[in-house]
Amino acid sequence: MIPNTLCRRTLLAASGTLMLWALSGCALPPPGPRTLEISEARLVERIAVQFPVQRRFMEVFELSLDSPRVRLNPEENRIGTELDYVLGVAGRPSSRGVRGKLALSFGLHINSLDQTVRLKEVRVDTFDVPGLPPAIGQQASRMGGMLAEDLLSDFVVYRIRPEDLKAAGRWGYEPGPVTVVPGGLQLRLDPVQAPG
Numbered sequence: 174m175i176p177n178t179l180c181r182r183t184l185l186a187a188s189g190t191l192m193l194w195a196l197s198g199c200a201l202p203p204p205g206p207r208t209l210e211i212s213e214a215r216l217v218e219r220i221a222v223q224f225p226v227q228r229r230f231m232e233v234f235e236l237s238l239d240s241p242r243v244r245l246n247p248e249e250n251r252i253g254t255e256l257d258y259v260l261g262v263a264g265r266p267s268s269r270g271v272r273g274k275l276a277l278s279f280g281l282h283i284n285s286l287d288q289t290v291r292l293k294e295v296r297v298d299t300f301d302v303p304g305l306p307p308a309i310g311q312q313a314s315r316m317g318g319m320l321a322e323d324l325l326s327d328f329v330v331y332r333i334r335p336e337d338l339k340a341a342g343r344w345g346y347e348p349g350p351v352t353v354v355p356g357g358l359q360l361r362l363d364p365v366q367a368p369g
Contacts, residue, residue, distance in 0.1 A: 203344055203364045203366065204340045204344055204346075204364045205364070206349070206361055206362060206363050206364065207346060207361075207362040208359050208360070208361055208362070209333070209337055209359070209360040209361075209362055210357060210358075210359060211290075211331055211357050211358040211359075211360065212356065212357040213243070213245060213356055213357045214357075215331075215357070216243065216252075216330065216331065216357060216358060217241075217243045219330055219331050220241050220243060220254070220330055221241055223328070223329075224238060224239050224240070224241055224256075225237055225238060225239040226238045226239075226324060226325075228320065228323075228324045229263050230320055232263060233262065233263055234260065234261070234262065234263065234316075234320070235259075235260070235261050235262070235263050235270070236258060236259075236260050236317065236320045236321065236324065237258060237259040237260075237261075237270075238256045238257070238258050238275065238321065238324070238325075239256065239257050239258075240256060240257045241254050241255070241256050242254065242255045242256075245353055245354075245355065245356075245357070246278065246353060247352075247353045247354050247355055249278075249353075250280060250352060250353050251278045251279060251280050251294075251353060252278065252279055252280075252281070252353060253276065253277070253278045253298075254276070254277055254278070254279070255274060255275070255276045256274070256275045256276075256277075256321075257272070257273075257274060257275075258272070258273055258274070258275045258300075258317070258321075259271070259272050260273075260302075260317050260320075271302055271303075271304070272303070273300070273301040273302055273303055274299070274301050275297065275299070275300050275301075275317070275318075275321055276297070276298045276299040276300075277295060277296060277297045277298055277321060277322075277325070278295075278296050278298060279292040279293065279294060279295045279296065279325070280292075280293045280294045281293065281330065281351045281353070281358070282351070283333075283348040283349075283350075283351060283360075284327075285347070285348065287332075288332065288333040288335075288338070288348065289329045289331065289332050289333065290329070290330050290331035290332075290333070290351055290358070290360070291327050291328060291329050291330065292325055292326060292327060292328040292330065293326075293327070295321075295322045295325050295326050295328075296322070297317075297318035297319075297321050297322055300314040300315075300317045300318045300321065301314070302314050302317065331358075333348060333360070337362065338362065340364060343366055343367045344364050344365070344366055344367070345364075345365055345366075345367055346362035346363060346364055346365065347362070347363055347365045348360060348361075348362060348363075349361035349362060349363045
């Protein structure tokens with residue numbers, strides 16, 4: 174039979190070990206940064222489901238954008254996209270509108286309020302207006318470019334999932350910079366301690 178004092182000592186040692194283990198869980202060191210990979214295919218899919226996009230301006234013009242084709246540009250940390258467009262007069266059938274191709278490029282930023290990856294610094298590279306006299310074509314191209322930049326500024330291309338931001342203990346992650354790399358995007362997740 175084991176003496177009572179030995180049982181008490183063993184029980185005290187075990188409970189002390191459990192208490193130390195529980196306390197050490199509260200003081201876990203912060204996890205390291207993580208990288209969230211977003212493949213080019215996933216990015217293309219997320220952009221494509223948001224089209225076609227239509228917008229009316231000055232109650233006179235309508236711009237419709239469709240069929241986005243995405244091209245990564247890691248050297249400039251930007252993404253290029255070519256779209257088909259129809260620029261027409263509001264209330265008239267779209268078959269009467271001017272059709273052409275629009276090429277633009279943009280950077281990306283994180284909106285920390287809703288955890289989304291959005292377009293920034295949208296720049297229209299070409300806005301071809303076929304079949305118009307040069308003077309009118311230049312004006313239409315300038316106007317169409319401004320409409321496209323306004324329409325796509327702050328456009329959402331990816332939504333960060335809540336599970337991507339969870340970590341062990343009282344730690345979580347918050348989104349850091351997003352970088353265009355060959356084959357897709359890399360989003361750095363930085364550790365942050367939960368308040369309280």
